[in-house]
Amino acid sequence: MTCVICGSTKQSVIRDTLRYGVKRDVLRCSKCGLVFLASQKGTDTYYAGKEYRKRHGPTPGKASSMREIFDAYFPHQGPIVKALKNHLRPGMSVLDVGCSTGHFLAALKGKVKTRVGLELGQDEAAFIRKNLDFKVYTEPIESARIDEGPFDLVTAFQVLEHIPEPVSFLRGIAKNLKPNGLLYLELPNIDDALLSVFKVKGYADFYYREPHVSYYSKNTLMALLRKTGFNGEVKTVQRYNFTNQMRWILTGKPQTTFAQGNGTPVLVTDESVPSRIRASLNVFFKDADIRYRKLIEQNGAGDNLTFLGRKTL
Ligand SMILES: [Zn+2]
Known part of the structure; x- marks a missing residue:
């Protein structure tokens, strides 16, 4: 396979099993260190279908309703809104890519002027249309024509690790951002203490999973963002207690x-x-x-x- 960041075709296999015992090689690029799955599902049909939510949600091993997903995540948006607080302005427009049930945009209510979501999952989008007060698009960011754009701020929480072609994904985001517009991302860190410090085997068996096609570190994430025309700072944050x-x-x-x-x-x-x-x-x-x-x-x-x-x- 070819590394999406550096183009190298040399990799080593770091493990051969994912969550739920799924057999799949996990590769590490010999040149830049990006970790990724040997074969990857495309995003458009996978997330629009039912299979993803059957196995993956806030409660491990249990399928949650859209209401349960919203109620699980909404109360925990405070620290994220706080992290962005110095950049929020009452007149600004925000696009949340991969917005799931809209919990982050719901938490931004009253803090910005325009909120728009983009979500490939049809059930999530239907939940937003029925229960929340902002627009949601269901096309991939690369091809969506979003009338409300370009935006002052684009966010994507727990999304980039799902994307098989992150270069075109980030270019799709750039297209929907104003010149000098802000991008905020959150995604799993492969140097997570449970893997890199405590080396918990049960955690590693749980951590690598089919929907997460890439596993970024500070360095590989920064390399990808530079390559796609973004400049800023990568940090790590401990979200679980x-x-x-x-x-x-x-x-x-x-x-x-x-x-x-x-x-x-x-x-x-x-x-x-x-x-x-x-x-x-x-x-x-x-x-x-x-x-x-x-x-x-x-x-x-x-x-x-x-x-x-x-x-x-
Ligand atoms: Zn590479």
Whole structure:
């Protein structure tokens, strides 16, 4: 195969099995280090169909309704909106590519002038049209004709790792951005602490999955963005909390619901426990969570990569 970033045809096989025991080689480019799947499903038919949501959603191994997906993710948009807060203006226009059930754009309500979504999944788009107050397009970004564009800001959360042809995808985004427009991305970091520091086997078996066709690091993501005409900064952020990480390290298994692994951990919940003990222990876990995330992020081992930058071409 040919590396989409550097064009090299030399790779090594780093593993041969994905989540759910699916047999597939995972390759690492010998030249630039990009990690990708040996054979990849196209995006247009896969996401428009039912197969993807049957196996992949906020609760591992369970098919969630569109309402359940929205309700799982919407309460956790605060840190993302906060990360963008210095760049949001009341008059601006925002396009969210791969907007899923529209939870991020719903959280932006009242903060910007125009919100538009793009989502290949028909069920997700139908959910937005029925329940939310912004427009959603269902064509790929490369070919969509979006009347509201070009935009001041384009965002894409947990999308780039799904894209078999990221160069044309990012050029499609650039086409829909104003000159000097802003791009914000979030996607999994292959240098995630559970893989690179704790080396949890159960996590690696869960981590590599059919819909994620590429696995980026700070360096490979920056190389791809430079190649497609963007300049800015790649950082890592720890989105899952300290207790989620401890659970993986100690049991090799994920939390059972998305909510448990996110937000502030509150471990003492029984009302019969004296409130002084409850409060002091919960403050301890809250502080531990903040310190853990900071340490992980300082070492570039957060579970997600973020990119904030501008179009230069
Ligand atoms: Zn390469």
